[in-house]
Amino acid sequence: MADSINATPESLAEQVKNAHYNQSPLQIMGSGSKSFYGRNITAIPLSVAAYSGVINYEPSELVITARAGTPLREIENLLDEQGQMLGFEPPSFTDTATLGGTIACGISGPRRPYAGAARDFVLGVTIINGKGEILKFGGQVIKNVAGYDVSRLMTGAQGSLGILLDISLKVIPKPAYEATRVLPYSHQQMNTLLSDIGRKPVPVSATLLHNNSLYIRLSGAKAGVQAAASAIGGDTLQNADPFWQQLKEQQQPFFNQQRPLWRVSLPPAAAVIPGDLVEEESFIEWGGAQRWVYSHNGKKLQEWAIKNGGHASCFRDAKRDPSLSHSADETVFSPLSPALFALSKRIKDSFDPAHILNPNRLYTGL
Amino acid sequence: MSAANKINKDELCKLFRCFIAPQYVISDAETLKPYECDGLSMYCEMPLVVVLPETVTQVQEVLRICHRYTIPVVARGAGTGLCAGAMPNAQGVVLSLAKFKNIIEINPLTRTARLQPGVRNLAISEAAAEYGLYYGPDPSSQIACTIGGNVAENSGGVHCLKYGLTVHNVLSIEMLTVEGEKITLGSDGLDSCGFDLLALINGSEGLLGVVTEVQVKLLPIPEKARVVMAGFDNVQQAGDSVSGIIASGIIPAGLEMMDSHAISAAEDFAKAGYPKDAKALLLCEVDGTSEEVQEHIEKVEKLFHSFGATSVRTSQTEAERALLWKGRKCAFPAVGRISPDYYCMDGTIPRGQLAHVLTEMQKMSDHYQLRVANVFHAGDGNLHPLILFDANIPGEFERTEEFGGKILELCVAVGGCITGEHGVGIEKIRQMFIQFTEQELLQFTTIKEAFDPLGTLNPGKGIPTLRRCQEYRSIEPKKVTTHD
Ligand SMILES: Cc1cc2nc3c(=O)[nH]c(=O)nc-3n(C[C@H](O)[C@H](O)[C@H](O)COP(=O)(O)OP(=O)(O)OC[C@H]3O[C@@H](n4cnc5c(N)ncnc54)[C@H](O)[C@@H]3O)c2cc1C
Numbered sequence: 082m083a084d085s086i087n088a089t090p091e092s093l094a095e096q097v098k099n100a101h102y103n104q105s106p107l108q109i110m111g112s113g114s115k116s117f118y119g120r121n122i123t124a125i126p127l128s129v130a131a132y133s134g135v136i137n138y139e140p141s142e143l144v145i146t147a148r149a150g151t152p153l154r155e156i157e158n159l160l161d162e163q164g165q166m167l168g169f170e171p172p173s174f175t176d177t178a179t180l181g182g183t184i185a186c187g188i189s190g191p192r193r194p195y196a197g198a199a200r201d202f203v204l205g206v207t208i209i210n211g212k213g214e215i216l217k218f219g220g221q222v223i224k225n226v227a228g229y230d231v232s233r234l235m236t237g238a239q240g241s242l243g244i245l246l247d248i249s250l251k252v253i254p255k256p257a258y259e260a261t262r263v264l265p266y267s268h269q270q271m272n273t274l275l276s277d278i279g280r281k282p283v284p285v286s287a288t289l290l291h292n293n294s295l296y297i298r299l300s301g302a303k304a305g306v307q308a309a310a311s312a313i314g315g316d317t318l319q320n321a322d323p324f325w326q327q328l329k330e331q332q333q334p335f336f337n338q339q340r341p342l343w344r345v346s347l348p349p350a351a352a353v354i355p356g357d358l359v360e361e362e363s364f365i366e367w368g369g370a371q372r373w374v375y376s377h378n379g380k381k382l383q384e385w386a387i388k389n390g391g392h393a394s395c396f397r398d399a400k401r402d403p404s405l406s407h408s409a410d411e412t413v414f415s416p417l418s419p420a421l422f423a424l425s426k427r428i429k430d431s432f433d434p435a436h437i438l439n440p441n442r443l444y445t446g447l
Numbered sequence: 448m449s450a451a452n453k454i455n456k457d458e459l460c461k462l463f464r465c466f467i468a469p470q471y472v473i474s475d476a477e478t479l480k481p482y483e484c485d486g487l488s489m490y491c492e493m494p495l496v497v498v499l500p501e502t503v504t505q506v507q508e509v510l511r512i513c514h515r516y517t518i519p520v521v522a523r524g525a526g527t528g529l530c531a532g533a534m535p536n537a538q539g540v541v542l543s544l545a546k547f548k549n550i551i552e553i554n555p556l557t558r559t560a561r562l563q564p565g566v567r568n569l570a571i572s573e574a575a576a577e578y579g580l581y582y583g584p585d586p587s588s589q590i591a592c593t594i595g596g597n598v599a600e601n602s603g604g605v606h607c608l609k610y611g612l613t614v615h616n617v618l619s620i621e622m623l624t625v626e627g628e629k630i631t632l633g634s635d636g637l638d639s640c641g642f643d644l645l646a647l648i649n650g651s652e653g654l655l656g657v658v659t660e661v662q663v664k665l666l667p668i669p670e671k672a673r674v675v676m677a678g679f680d681n682v683q684q685a686g687d688s689v690s691g692i693i694a695s696g697i698i699p700a701g702l703e704m705m706d707s708h709a710i711s712a713a714e715d716f717a718k719a720g721y722p723k724d725a726k727a728l729l730l731c732e733v734d735g736t737s738e739e740v741q742e743h744i745e746k747v748e749k750l751f752h753s754f755g756a757t758s759v760r761t762s763q764t765e766a767e768r769a770l771l772w773k774g775r776k777c778a779f780p781a782v783g784r785i786s787p788d789y790y791c792m793d794g795t796i797p798r799g800q801l802a803h804v805l806t807e808m809q810k811m812s813d814h815y816q817l818r819v820a821n822v823f824h825a826g827d828g829n830l831h832p833l834i835l836f837d838a839n840i841p842g843e844f845e846r847t848e849e850f851g852g853k854i855l856e857l858c859v860a861v862g863g864c865i866t867g868e869h870g871v872g873i874e875k876i877r878q879m880f881i882q883f884t885e886q887e888l889l890q891f892t893t894i895k896e897a898f899d900p901l902g903t904l905n906p907g908k909g910i911p912t913l914r915r916c917q918e919y920r921s922i923e924p925k926k927v928t929t930h931d
Pocket of ligand 1: 485486521522523524525526527528529532533544564585586587588591592593594595596597598599600601602603604605652653654656657658659779868869905
């Protein structure tokens with residue numbers, strides 16, 4: 082599928098036009114590194130992996146533009162050479178992850194609460210909508226309020242509103258210095274400490290709470306980081322880079338269990354998730370706002386998350402049967418309110434009237 | 448529209464007065480007058496009615512009635528917008544959110560604030576100060592403009608280079624649809640399920656719904672902030688220094704530039720000690736911990752010298768920092784003193800194009816025989832050319848508009864866009880055709896229809912209707928009423 086003949090914008094658009102005409106759904110594929118994520122769909126694969134390559138990168142503009150099939154690694158290496166990085170620290174999960182898949186899934190890494198989410202860095206996109214039209218929104222400049230912000234809307238839409246072709250991202254300078262502190266803290270102690278230092282200009286750039294150990298990464302000018310580190314206390318974690326790298330890529334043994342892994346997104350100071358909903362062990366990131374848990378009680382967990390101001394999604398489930406019908410797959414993402422669902426459906430219709438782009442990947446009917 | 452769906456002005460006011468205090472349903476010409484325009488007073492129109500509801504339930508009812516009778520609704524915050532986005536519709540209702548001034552909650556633990564839409568931007572930071580917190584985006588109009596208007600325009604400010612635009616600082620909103628149905632977008636956490644409609648609403652210019660509550664994140668007030676001022680003999684060196692600072696790995700809290708017209712106007716006005724003989728002036732603020740600021744200040748000073756700055760001055764005290772900023776903050780009114788009228792543009796360009804665009808602009812200025820002063824957010828490439836003109840000279844405003852249009856075309860040509868923070872409104876609707884293809888505009892239209900099928904929310908703004916596309920592409924700039 083991924084031969085270059087299929088990988089020009091025009092040829093991809095042609096395939097979408099045909100699919101639109103025939104009302105035959107397409108499953109948009111990057112490298113497949115995140116195919117575990119989202120609901121199962123049955124559709125004809127359309128690969129954009131061969132539509133690859135960096136189009137423009139000007140370090141002094143803090144902007145990079147690349148084709149959707151470009152491997153994330155390639156982009157990260159290029160930025161690294163110039164002392165820059167993607168501020169949202171996206172996970173790759175495999176060596177082959179593409180930029181398109183990264184933005185379509187909108188998954189952000191440990192730096193997210195402090196630097197911003199994937200959507201915060203997207204400046205512009207070229208897409209193919211469900212009618213096979215090639216459209217360009219946003220641009221390569223930091224500020225742009227002409228027209229609706231379609232670029233950010235595409236982020237996290239998992240391809241259901243359009244096929245991403247070119248993506249412009251804002252990049253950030255790599256911090257001059259980083260240090261990680263470890264403290265023997267409970268969830269409650271973490272809340273107190275983080276809300277306290279949150280009101281001070283302490284350059285926190287990541288946190289993790291696991292097994293009553295709180296890890297805090299600090300990033301910035303060396304003198305500032307050192308001053309903050311000694312103010313926080315605790316011990317220095319040696320070799321911290323691989324530690325955060327493994328967390329971002331979910332390489333710790335915790336993430337490698339044959340049970341349904343749930344991502345619970347909550348207000349940072351939300352209560353501890355009740356023990357009857359989840360297994361005991363958890364990874365708590367983002368100062369409490371992103372919690373990784375194993376649960377066989379997904380529906381109840383989602384209800385609890387919504388009641389507590391957040392949502393829960395089944396991130397990975399090795400046992401999920403690809404042949405499951407949509408209805409059995411219904412609880413992957415927390416349900417939307419009826420009004421929001423109706424609006425989302427009209428937006429889906431506006432981009433993809435025949436519902437051929439990754440239909441039902443987010444919800445039945447979207 | 449069927450006859451049954453028609454209603455005259457008096458009947459409409461009567462309906463509104465059933466649930467809104469009578470003095471807050473305005474229909475007489477004299478009281479309507481102040482609502483006829485926003486900050487771009489060259490464009491004006493008298494509305495049918497202005498309502499100032501006091502509760503969300505009342506806003507809902509206004510929307511339901513207008514929906515029932517297909518009456519245009521223009522939401523209005525403080526009316527400081529600069530694109531005629533809040534200009535009334537002659538057949539429509541102006542829905543003022545001026546009564547919604549309550550700060551519902553400031554939560555120092557979560558560092559968030561929940562606000563009614565009419566809360567002034569600066570009032571947020573003032574209320575948060577006692578907790579050592581503030582709200583990041585700081586438009587120059589922050590004394591007056593409202594958070595509802597900020598969301599609608601995705602407003603920026605001096606500090607957005609480091610702390611982001613409105614869209615980066617809003618956690619959730621409560622919005623009423625055109626039918627008056629309440630929906631919540633975003634959450635108390637860091638993301639929510641489904642499409643990112645929160646991002647879509649930011650910058651949507653009141654075309655998709657009426658914002659009735661906004662939750663924003665608050666930031667810790669930096670321990671230290673200092674500003675370095677540098678004067679340059681030519682614009683090229685100043686432009687190169689901007690790129691140089693960014694490339695050096697520093698993200699300043701603010702990085703602003705002024706050209707010679709603006710420098711001398713601002714200096715005469717504010718007496719900030721700007722070098723009046725400089726061709727370009729940069730103000731670079733760095734903030735953070737004391738250690739960090741010290742480290743960065745030294746780097747910035749060195750960079751300015753290496754790019755050929757003729758003068759470099761760093762604030763030693765808070766008072767001096769405030770003074771150096773005072774000139775920049777007063778630049779618009781200061782320019783107002785050297786010309787009867789001025790017209791503020793808002794294009795954005797890649798930083799590397801700064802010097803080129805400023806040079807081209809000077810050529811156009813000569814061609815149109817109109818002076819142009821430049822004050823802008825150099826760090827994020829957002830230009831604010833102020834075209835100086837005199838509305839009393841026949842034809843001069845039309846020439847100004849044409850000059851402005853050419854500047855925006857230039858911005859698009861060098862890879863930028865027609866508006867960085869002021870929005871499209873009515874003002875830049877023609878330039879939308881420069882930036883977007885018809886298919887792209889059609890996509891915008893279908894998004895609009897998903898929210899507002901009858902097109903009654905702020906009609907005629909932001910997104911050109913394609914029916915008018917051919918007209919716009921062929922006709923000359925339309926004549927507008929000049930506001931006195
Ligand atoms: C001197 C001066 C300096 C300025 N400096 C800056 C600057 O530095 N940066 C910047 O970004 N802007 C700046 N502006 C522009 C303006 O202040 C901003 O656009 C501001 O956000 C408008 O807020 P407002 O409350 O006055 O909104 P209004 O002008 O009342 O309305 C603006 C738009 O928002 C819509 N709207 C208002 N409230 C709501 C609501 N509750 N729900 C839905 N839609 C709504 C209106 O329909 C309209 O389309 C400046 C303006 C002036 C006059």
